[in-house]
Amino acid sequence: MSLVHLSPDVQAALEAGKPVVALESTIITHGMPWPQNLEVARQVEATVKDAGAEPATIAVLDGRLCVGLDDAQLEQLAQAKGVAKLSRADMAVCMAEGRTGATTVAATMIAAERAGISVFATGGIGGVHKGAESSFDISADLQELAQTAVTVVAAGAKAILDLPKTLEVLETLGVPVIAYGQDQLPAFWSREAGLRAPLRMDTAGAIARAHVMRGRLGLPGGQLVANPIPADAEIPRDVLAPLIAEANRDAEQHGISGKALTPYLLQRLFELTKGRSLEANIALVLNNARLAAGIACEICENTD
Template sequence: MTHLYRIERTDMQLHPEVAAALAANQPVVALESTIISHGLPRPDNLGIARDIEQAVRDGGAVPATIAIIDGDPHIGLDDAALKAIATSDDVVKVSVRDIATIAARGGTGATTVASTGHLAALAGISVFATGGLGGVHRQARESWDESADLTTLSRTPITVICAGVKSILDVSATLERLETLNIGVLGYRTNAFPGFYRADSGHTLDWRVDSPAEVAAVLRSRRELGTDRFGLIVANPIPAEDELDADLHDSTLTAGLAALDREGVSGKNVTPFLLDFFHRETHGASLTANVKLVLNNARVAAEIAAAYAAQG
């Protein structure tokens, strides 16, 4: 398989297991590291990171958690590196625009959805699992606040398995932007676009797939027709038994948005503020849901990667 996006880099460190799997056309799933360093509380974050990697293995693929360590992009982490990302206080959050700067300075950083997708594609990995995609923020008409995930996916050949976008975002505007940017969206065993903590955001999708083989067939067609230079989203809803209670979700969201306005939080601080608010006000139920959906996405991504690799 030819990866037109791939660039050979002497400073990109591939974990031996990942390198061997790619060389043999075996399934590999990229994983972000920001969820480890900034998205989950210590000390549970390290154990959960290991669980996410195990979920990929259980689904039949090799996990490749991505981070930048001492200036070098690492595609796949050993346990010592995973522990460093989970426990070090000097790990910074790195998006695509930050990669070159932190590399030049020899720093250590955790990759976001955007930078993980970028580095995964450079390494020749085509499937990526995460929790929720970034999108257009509420009040974006005034703030112009839109996640770099969207523009990065518009030019990156990566398939992202996620539970939609967080309900704290403007879901309708996000879907409009995805269409404008030529980023395809497939509902995995659903006709509804997921809302992260909830399986249904209230928005209907045009396309549904019901098996890893169906997704793999789409990936093969994208490669053959040249549309794989754009990203693809496989929207995998949180399992019904793991959803956040609807009334709790709606009341917490309303209160959180009010608190956001009252305290004057804006820009890049909006998402962490609201996620922390959800965690506190739901007494940890939102965090539990977050972990459950990430594990589910990791397993499904592995099954898709395995089906795609089997097609050759």
């Protein structure tokens, strides 16, 4: 019996060689409150469809690794309590115990590759947390990018992280870090991180050809496409920096670390920005979904 349960729409698209875009589910369970989480999940899926690809939201539901959720499953997940936040380390345990879990970047990449999906759209990847030289708090997303052959479209790494160290780790691991349409790396809510991107590409077609070429060369791992947030939705870096510092101090004072740290910091920044960070988050996720769908369409064209 297959470990991956494809929705009828995703299965039909894959069998027909049509473009499919993977979507994570932690943004639904851990990123936004009800009912906004369901509304945004539907918006992201609609954005992928409007751009010519089939959306495949991924989650573990009662032990089943589901690639593609129907609307009833989306609503069930959006209202569920106590949902596990799954990465590479605990995904198998959740499935073996018949539990429900939402997939992070790493877990979504694993499921997408097993299903034969080449492109994944998310908000921002995890990375090296501030103070990692003593805490060793580094997201499994970085190692996953080095070993799982999926092109990930994100607005860069989350701005709460140590972005220079995150970039250094990605370069050490041999992950292509591609800024889309600009020379600077974006920083999630901000269009620029103050760091020059190792690579720049200006079209979905160019990114797709690079993905296909990596496969032909037999190179392990995927690509990180850093897609800047739309200009009218960004929060400038100089506005965010002191708020991020304050949120990190608060987390340290409350002893918050590990998997609880990122949700805490995002919630604290929502409070400190009076909701502006969540509005920006929604805008960048939709923007990433559009680009990911374009890349998926181009990959299909380049592999015919």
